[in-house]
Amino acid sequence: MFDTESVTLLQKINRHSSDVTSCDFSKNYAVATGSSDKTVLVYEWRQSLGYVEAAYCPLRGHKYGVTCVRFSPSQPVLASSSIDGHTNVWCLRSGKCLQSLVQANGNGVRVIAYSTDGSLLVTAGEGGIFCLWSTSMNNYTLIRTVSGHDEESIQGASISPDNMIVVTGDVTGTYKLWSVSTLKDDECSNPLATVRDAHDLGINYLDFSSQYTIHISEEDGVTERCYLLASCGNDHWSGLWQVSITQVGKGNEAPILPSVPIPQLISKLCGHSSAISQGRISSQGDLLATASIDNTTRIWQISSGRCLKTLEGHTRYVTSCAFSEDQTMIITGSNDRATILWDLSGSLGLDSLLPSNPSNMASNYLVENIGERDESQSIQLLHKLEQHSSSVNSVHFSSSYLVSAGSDHKLVIRSWTSLGEVGDGCVIEEAHRYPIHQVEMCAKSGLLASCSLDGTAVLWDPETGMIKKSGWHVSGAGVRCVRFSPDSHIIAAGGDDDEVHVYRSDTCQKLATMKGGDGDGIMCLVLVYAVFDFLLTLI
Template sequence: MDDLQQRPMYTTPPLAPLPTIPTHPPGIVTTPAPGSTPFPATSLPPLHPPGVTVADDSFMAEADGAQDTTAPAPKSPVRNVLVRRANEEPAAEYEASEESRKAKERQEQAIQQIMLNRRAKALAVPTNDAIVRSRLRSLDQPITLFGEREMERRERLRALMAQLDANGELDRFLASTHAFGAALAEDIAAKEEERMEEVQTAPFFTEGPPALLQTRIDIMKYSLSRAASRIMRMKQKRENPDEDEDAELDYVLERMSNISMNCSQIGDDRPLSSCAFSPDGDILATSGWSGVTKLWAVDTMERTITLRGHTERVTSVVFSPTNKNLATASADRTAILWGLDGSCLKKFEGHLDRLARLAFHPSGAYLGTASFDKTWRLWDVNTGIELLLQEGHSRSVYGIAFQCDGSLVATGGLDALARVWDLRTGRSILALEGHVKPVLGLDFSPNGYHLATGGEDHTCRVWDLRKRRTLYMIPAHNSLVSQVKYEPFEGYVLATASFDNTCKIWSARDFKPMKTLVGHEGKVMGIDMTGDGQLVASVSYDRTIKIWGDKS
C-alpha cells in the first residue's frame, strides 16, 4: 500500500492529430467522375422545408450510449433520408390505390356499356317513325334532334329503352305505351300511309281555260295527219327497191366521222348557255348569262342582231319550225317571243321560278316551257295566253321536247325521271325510270318512237316508246350530259354535249361512237345540228361558239 502511494502518478497525454496523407501526387487536381457529385465540405442543408416535423431520433440516441438524451441529438443526413423515405411510402401507396380505383371505375363503366349494348340489340324497337316519335315523347325526350334522320332517331329510342331495361322499368314503360301512345301512333301512321298512297297513285286533274279544249282538238287533227304521212313515207322507203337505207346511213356516218372544227368565235363576255340553228341553217342564235341573245350569220360568223329584253341570264333559245320567229327563256321567270328583225312580239309570264328550257310545238303555234317551279306550261304563240299548267314531277323540271308528230311531249326533271305526256288527253302515259341522277336533256328521233335522254349520271339513254323500256344505255361522257340532239332529217346520228369539255357523235343504228369533238376549254352547255345534218354548233362555258363540219 505504501509502495503504491510512493509511486508517481501518470496521466494519459492527449491524442495528437493524425497527419494528413495526400491521396494523389502533388500538383494533381482531382476531377469528379462524370455524373457524380463531390461530397460537400460544408454541412448539408436540411432535407425537410422549414415548419415540417420529422420523426424523433431518440431511438438512435438510446442505441448510442455516449450521447446525452437530455439534449436534442443532431440531425444526421442519413437518418433524415430514411425518415423522408418512410414518410413518402404511404403517399405512394395512396396514389397507386387512387389510380387503381379510377381504372376499376372505367372498367365497370365499359362492362355496363357492353351490357347495355347487348340489351339494346335484343330489344324490339318499332320501325314506324310515327311510333318512334310517340315513344320518345312519352319518355320526355325531344322527338327529333337537329339533322337527325329516321334511323338515327330509332337508335336513340333503342338506347333509352336499354337503359330502362337495366333499371327494371322497361315493362312498366311498354305497358303504358301500348295502352295509349302506341295505339294512337299506329292509327296516325296508318292514316298517313293511306293518304300518301292515295296521293301517289290517284291521278288528279286541274281545270284549264276554255281554249284548252279547242287546243287539244287542233293538236289531235294535226298529229294524226302528220303521223299518217310519216308512216306512209317510211313504208314507201322500205318497199322502194331504189332506196338503200343502209348505204345512205353509211354515207352519213362516214361524213360525220370526218367533221372537224370550221371556226371558233367569242360569243359573249359571260358564259354561253344555249344555241340553235334556224330551220334553213342560215342563222345561228346563241344565248348567254349576260342576259342577251345574239344572231349570227353562219357563213361568215358575223353578228347580225342582238336581242335585249331579259333582266337575268338567258337559259335557252329555240327557233320556230316556221322560220318566222324565235323564243328565249330566262332566269327572270319569263319567256319572250322575238321576230327575226329583233322585235319583241310576246312576253310569257306566269312561272313562279326560273325557266330552264323551252321548245316549239312542230306546228309552231304553241310553246312549251320547263321551270324550276316543278311545272311545265303550254302557251299559245298567237295570243300569248297560258293554255296548260302541268304538274307531275317531284322536283324541278329541266328539259322539254316535242315529238315530231306533235301528239306527245317529254319532260325531264331533277327527280331523275322522264315523263311522256299525251297532249290530246293531258295524261302522263309513260314514266321513264332509269337515270340515277337528274335528267337534263331530251330529244325525239324523227322516227317518232325513239327518245334520247341525257343525265347528270354521265349517261345517255335511248328509250323505245313502243316497248316502254330502255333500248340502249350509252356510257357517254366523264361528266354530266348537258344536252342531246338527233340529226333532224332522218335521225341517223345522235349528238351529246357534256361538262367534260367535249361533244360526241354516235351512230343511231348501233350507238357506236363516231367522232369526239375536242376544242372547248370549258363545260359544253349546248349543242345543235342543221336540218340536213351538215353542221354542228356548240357553245361553252369558255364563252366560245364552235362550228363543226366536213370540209371535204
C-alpha cells in the first residue's frame, strides 16, 4: 500500500563504477541494474542486510555500456541490452549467459521490453529498427525485423498486455503502433497508427499499462480494445494516451481494422523542471513513476494526474525507475552511480522478510541443460496435509495460497510462504453439492475458481472463504475444468456436455460458446497466448 506520508529511503547502493543507466524489479523482489561500466548487477534481499549482490555478480559480457535491463515475467532469466548491438539473456540461478541476441542491423540496442506473459521480447535502438523475439521452446527466436522509423534511433518500445500491439517511439518525437499478427520483415510492414510530435524534443520512453478493457458487440461481432499508454520525453512532461483498436470476428486472431483511431492524449503530467528520462507504470495500473534529469523521481496518480510524491536523494540525473510488483517499493538509478531503494509503504526495514532470491522464481522453463544441474539436490517432503475425507482431485498454488478440492465436496484454502510454511487454512465443507473436479487461482485478481460435477462453476474470495460470484456458469452436465487466461481477463469452463463457455472474468459476461468434444466430454482446457494467436486447447 502506497502511503505518501511515510515514504522513506530504504537503502542506497553504490556498486557501479559509472552511471547507472537502467534498473528493474523482478516479481519476487530481486533487483537488477545496468551501467555504463559495461556490467549488470543482480541483488537479492537478505534479512537484516537488505539488498546484496548475487554471488555470481558482476555479469560481464557486453563490450560497451549497458542501456537496459529487464526481468522476464515468466522465466528465471534477465535480459540486458547494450550499445554493442547485443541483448544478453542471463540465467538467474547461475549467472551464465544463456544466449546473446544480435540486433538485425548490428547497431546499438537502446530499449528492450517483455510482454506481460513473457512470451515475447522486443529490442529496439539505433537505425530505426526493432526486432521481435519469441521466448518459447527454451530458446529466443527472431520472429520479425522491422525498419519503421527512417533510421531515427528508437528510444521507447512496449508490448500491449494482450500481445496484440507493439509501440515504438523515436528521437523525433514520433511513435507508431504495430499489429503483432501482421508484422512483416524489413520495410514491408505498415503501422496501424502514427503519432507525430508526441513530444517536441524526442521520446525517451513508452510503457503500456497492464490494465485494459474489452468491449464486445454480440450483434455485429465487433470487438474494441482500449489500452493506456504512458510516454515521456525531453520536453519536461509525461503523457497518458488512450489507444484503441477494433477487430471484426471473435478471439485474438480476428483481424484489426486498418483504420485505427489516432491515440488520444487524455492527460499531460507537468511538474519536472527538465527532461524526463523514463516513465514506468505500476503492475496494478494506478501509479506512474517518472525519472528526470532534474535529479528527482515523481510518483503520479494515473486516475487524477496528480503528483503524489517527489523523491529527492540523487545528486545527478535520475536515469531509470521501477516499481516492485506489490508497489511497496520503488528503485531509482542515477548518473551519480547510485541505486536507491525507496519504501513506499512506511512499513519496511532491513529486518523485513522478503522472498527475493531470483533462483526461486517459479517456472517450468529449463534454463540449463539437464546434464549441468546439480544432481546432489533432492526433492524433500515438507508437509503431508490430510484435511480431505475422500480423493483429492485438484490442487493449485498462488503467491499466497495453496488450495485443494476433492470428492468430499470440500475446498481447503491454506496460506503458505515461499519458505515452505503452510497455515492451518480455511475449510469450506459443502462448497459444491457434488465432487469438485478442478480449482484455479487467478494470478492478478486473486480470485479462486472451482467447478464441480454438480454442473456449476463458482468464484471465491480466498481471504474470506466467501462466494464472490455464483450462477454465472450452470450446465446440465458435470463441469470438469475451469481456467483463467494468462492475462486473467478471460475465464473458461467445460465438461461433460462437450461445450466450452468463455466469459469475462471481471463481469462474468459470456463471450462465446464452443463445441469442443467428440461425445466423451471435455476433461481439460488450457488458454495460452501463442505468438500470433490466442489459443484455447481442449483435451
